Amino acid sequence: MARGSLILIVLLLSFFIVPADIVAQCSICTKTAQQLGERPAKALNMGIIYLGLTPFLIIGFIGYRWWKNNR
Template sequence: MARGSLLPVILLLLIFFLPADLSAQCSICTKTAQQLGERPAKALNAGIIYLGLTPFLIIGYIGYRWWKDNNN
């Protein structure tokens, strides 16, 4: 297998084997979410994951473009 095609395979495996329910709440947010109910708690958790993942995706994209431009 070529080295360049190994990364997409690893990413796909990670997507399939990561748990579907990720907990991203601190203890205070968990207590607040428990008082709100199940649907708002899931929405709060999804929002926390979204806000935490967005900077990593942006920095990852910039880093990938920088790496690709410097290796050509």
């Protein structure tokens, strides 16, 4: 149980350590964002990261619950 808690803590901390300036835009989105300005470009980038991360979090949660129930 302590090992699982340690892994969970490390994963949560890694989310906070990752730099916030991750570029998640394709070339077309980058050109569109450059035309919009800096603030809308950052919002577009965060929206892309949010939409990309959500399925991984859902699948990870389901996998964790499945693993926990089958132990």
